[in-house]
Every structure is written in C-alpha cells, then in structure tokens.
Amino acid sequence: MNFVFGQSSQRDYNEELRYQNDAINKMKKEIEELSSKLRKANIRETTASKRITNLDEEIALINKLIQSLKKEENAAKNKINILKKDIKKKEDELNTMRDRYKQRVVNTYLKGRVSDLEKVLSSTSWRQAIYRTQYLKIISSIEQKMTNEIEDLLLMINKDRLKLESLLRQSISLKRDKKKQMSSLRKMRIKRKKELTRIRQDKSALANYMQEKAAGVKQLETIIKKVLEDKARFEREERIRQQQEALKTKEFNLLKGQLPWPTEGRVISKFGKQWNAQLKTTTDNPGIDIKGQPGSPIRSTISGIVTTITYIRGYGTTIIIDHGGGFYTVYSHVTNIQTHVDSEVRSGDVIAYMGDSGSINGSKLHFEVWGKGQKLDPEKWLVKK
Numbered sequence: 001m002n003f004v005f006g007q008s009s010q011r012d013y014n015e016e017l018r019y020q021n022d023a024i025n026k027m028k029k030e031i032e033e034l035s036s037k038l039r040k041a042n043i044r045e046t047t048a049s050k051r052i053t054n055l056d057e058e059i060a061l062i063n064k065l066i067q068s069l070k071k072e073e074n075a076a077k078n079k080i081n082i083l084k085k086d087i088k089k090k091e092d093e094l095n096t097m098r099d100r101y102k103q104r105v106v107n108t109y110l111k112g113r114v115s116d117l118e119k120v121l122s123s124t125s126w127r128q129a130i131y132r133t134q135y136l137k138i139i140s141s142i143e144q145k146m147t148n149e150i151e152d153l154l155l156m157i158n159k160d161r162l163k164l165e166s167l168l169r170q171s172i173s174l175k176r177d178k179k180k181q182m183s184s185l186r187k188m189r190i191k192r193k194k195e196l197t198r199i200r201q202d203k204s205a206l207a208n209y210m211q212e213k214a215a216g217v218k219q220l221e222t223i224i225k226k227v228l229e230d231k232a233r234f235e236r237e238e239r240i241r242q243q244q245e246a247l248k249t250k251e252f253n254l255l256k257g258q259l260p261w262p263t264e265g266r267v268i269s270k271f272g273k274q275w276n277a278q279l280k281t282t283t284d285n286p287g288i289d290i291k292g293q294p295g296s297p298i299r300s301t302i303s304g305i306v307t308t309i310t311y312i313r314g315y316g317t318t319i320i321i322d323h324g325g326g327f328y329t330v331y332s333h334v335t336n337i338q339t340h341v342d343s344e345v346r347s348g349d350v351i352a353y354m355g356d357s358g359s360i361n362g363s364k365l366h367f368e369v370w371g372k373g374q375k376l377d378p379e380k381w382l383v384k385k
Contacts, residue, residue, distance in 0.1 A: 024068050030061060052195040053212050053313050055188055056358050060317045062185050063335055063357075066178060073174040076167050083164045087157055094153045097146060196360055209314070209360060210276070210283060216314030216358070217286055220368075224328065227307050227320065228373055236305050240324035243303050243344060252302060252327035253371070259301040259381050260347065262331060263354060263365050265292030271377040286375045287330065287368030294363040296354040298334050300345040301382070309341055315366055316358025319351055330368035333359045 227233070244251065269289035273282050300321055307328070308320035315332040319339070322328055335355030339345060354363045369376040 024065065024072065028065065050208070050212070052192060052209070052360070053358070055192045055195065056316055057311050057313075059185060059188050059192065060311045060335075060357050062181055062188070063317075064337070066181050066185065067336060069174055069178040069181065073171060073178065076171045076174060080164060080167050080171065083160055083167065087160045087164065090153055090157050090160070094150065094157065097150050097153070100146070207281075210281070213283070213314035216312045217284075219312050220286070220315065220318070220330065223308060223310065223312075223320065224330075224370055224373070227322065227328070228326070230307075233322070236307070236322050237324055239344070240304060240322065243305075244324070247303055247346065249303055249347070251325055252323040253325055255302065256381055258383060260299070261290075261382050261385075262301050262329075262367050263290055263292055263296050263298050265290040265296065265354075265365070267291075267379070268361075268364065271375075271379065287332075287366055288378045290365045290367060291361075292354050292363060292365065294354060294356070295336075296363075297350045298331055298352045298354060298365055300347060300349045300351050301329055302347045304329075304345060306339050306341055306343045306345060306351070309337060309339075312358070314358055316355070317352075321345060321351075326372045328370040330366075330370065332366035332368075333357050333364055 243249075267288050268291045269285050271285055271288055274285050275282055302323055304321040304323040306319060307322045308318070310318055312318045312332065317334050317337070318330060318332040319334060319337070320328055320330050331352065333355055334352035335357055336353040337351070338353075339349070339351045345351060354365055356363050359366075367378050369378045369381050
C-alpha cells in the first residue's frame with residue numbers, strides 16, 4: 001500500500017510559495033524605498049502634477065502587492081483544502097484498517113465460528129504441526145505489516161495536521177497583510193482624488209501634468225529602444241515564429257486593418273497632433289486613448305511575448321508585447337495585471353483590466369502600435385467599427 005501523497009505537487013507548491021514570498025518581500029522593500037523617496041520629494045516639490053504622479057506610482061506598486069498577496073492566499077487556501085481531503089482520506093483508511101485488525105482478533109481469539117487458525121491449532125500430527133508453525137509465521141507477518149501500516153498512517157496524519165496548522169496561520173497572516181495594504185490603498189486614492197480636483201481646476205497644474213506626460217513619452221521611447229536592442233529579441237523572434245506556426249496566424253505586418261480592438265469603449269483621443277482647448281496648446285499623442293468602463297478587460301490584439309511591465313510617468317502601469325518582425329503593442333493606464341514578463345500570449349487573451357493609473361480623466365486605455373522603431377496609427381491596424 002502506497003501512502004506517499006503528492007510529492008511532486010508538494011515540491012511545486014513549496015517552490016511557488018518561496019517564489020511568491022520572495023516577490024512579495026521584494027515589492028514591500030520597493031514600496032518602502034519609493035515611499036521614502038517620495039516623502040523627500042514632496043517636501044521639495046509642491047506641484048499637484050508631481051504629487052499625483054508620485055501617488056500613482058505608489059498606488060501601482062501597492063496594487064501589484066495586493067494581487068500577489070491574493071494569489072498566495074488563494075494558493076494557501078487550495079493547499080488547505082487538499083490537505084483536509086487527504087487527512088480525511090487517511091483517517092478513513094485508518095478506521096478501515098483498525099476495523100479489519102479488530103475483526104481479525106475477534107475471529108481468531110474470541111468465541112464465534114471455528115476459524116482456519118483454530119483448525120490448525122487443534123491438529124495433533126507432526127505434519128499438521130509444521131503447517132501450523134508456517135501459518136502462524138504468515139499470520140504474524142500479516143499482523144506486523146498491518147500494525148506498521150497503521151503506525152505509518154498515524155504518523156502521516158500528524159504531519160499533515162502540522163502542515164495544515166502552519167498553512168492556516170499563513171492564510172490568516174496573508175489576509176491581515178492584504179487588509180492593511182487595501183486600507184493604505186484607499187487612503188492614497190482619497191489623496192489622489194484631491195490632487196485631481198486641483199489639476200482640473202488649475203490651468204498651470206494641468207500644464208505641469210502635460211509636461212509629465214511628455215516626460216512619459218520619452219521614457220517609453222527609451223524602453224522601446226532598449227527592447228529593440230535587447231539580445232534576447234532574437235530568441236523571442238524564434239519563439240514568436242513557432243507560436244505563429246502553431247496557431248496558424250499571419251505575421252503582424254500582414255494584418256493591417258484586421259486586428260481586434262484591445263478593449264470595449266470609444267476613442268476619445270486620436271493618434272498624432274491633438275488640440276487642447278483648455279490650455280490652447282497642441283500635443284502629440286503617440287497612440288489612441290479608449291474610454292471605457294472601469295475594470296473592463298484589456299486583451300492582447302495578437303499573439304506575442306510580453307517584454308515589459310512597468311510604471312511610466314503620465315501613463316501609469318504599462319505592458320509592452322513583442323509580436324515579431326519589429327512590431328510591438330503598448331497598453332497603458334491598466335490595472336490588475338494578468339500576465340508576466342516573458343509570458344506568451346494569444347490574440348484575445350486578457351492581460352489586464354482598465355484602470356486610471358496615470359490618468360486624470362478616469363478609466364481608459366492608452367494603446368500604441370510600434371513598427372520598426374516607429375510609432376504607427378493604431379486605428380489603421382484595428383478593424384473598422
């Protein structure tokens with residue numbers, strides 16, 4: 001009888017748990033360092049645009065931490081359920097074994113029908129005596145094996161119960177930590193709302209915020225340039241080529257006007273030169289802005305590999321996907337990331353949800369298409385509505 005339970009899955013779980021703990025501790029340290037830096041910056045910097053950008057960056061990090069805490073909490077809950085079922089299964093096996101052992105003792109040593117053992121013991125000839133000796137050895141061996149199995153089961157049940165207690169404590173700790181982070185997030189969102197009101201009511205604050213957006217454009221251009229120069233792009237190209245073959249999809253450059261929209265909503269800002277009536281200035285939009293419902297799913301427009309998940313000033317949390325052949329798509333202002341760097345995604349996969357990270361106009365998606373290092377008009381690549 002084999003009582004070794006899920007050794008491989010146990011190792012996988014422990015490895016994932018260590019990875020998650022390391023990631024959570026790293027994020028907590030990052031948040032502490034960022035908070036310290038922002039406190040110092042806020043002493044020197046009094047513009048609402050800077051303060052809201054700083055708040056957005058911290059909110060994005062805390063959101064990421066809360067997601068990781070939820071993931072680890074769910075993993076702990078799943079493991080708790082598995083352990084409870086396994087303990088119940090082992091306890092049922094233990095009870096069955098005890099009943100069998102008890103029945104054997106009753107049939108052998110107490111009154112009732114004449115058992116095979118009693119027949120052997122009642123024999124008087126030397127031949128029957130030899131049979132009796134061999135039979136007793138077999139009976140002793142069976143009983144010893146059964147005793148050992150009962151002891152092993154008891155030991156495993158006790159170990160599982162200790163694991164269960166540890167996981168329950170961990171689950172409570174994760175829940176408490178998540179509650180604390182969510183409370184911190186709510187306070188930051190209240191501060192952010194106040195700063196937003198200032199920006200909307202003050203032209204100079206709005207002008208400063210537009211400068212933040214301009215700095216964000218430069219930051220994104222630098223990131224794209226690094227991705228284009230990254231040596232890993234050659235390996236990605238091969239992976240994307242194999243992915244396209246497996247999925248029987250065309251290359252990006254052959255899909256102009258055929259790509260599905262990354263989310264539901266209406267375009268509130270088009271690609272290229274945009275006139276700002278409030279500031280009476282013209283700005284250059286490197287993509288399009290799609291206004292939609294908060295929490296709407298954001299989907300990859302075509303298969304590819306996630307190269308970057310980062311925070312960009314004025315654009316908030318941003319995902320960049322490599323589609324091969326020098327083509328990339330960019331998704332900004334997103335929240336609740338559902339993918340990770342180096343992950344392969346397919347067309348239509350939910351990669352995040354619509355949020356207001358880095359936005360002063362509520363929930364929206366800023367979407368860009370890059371080809372051969374150049375910004376392209378996304379609407380020319382998306383199917384016409």
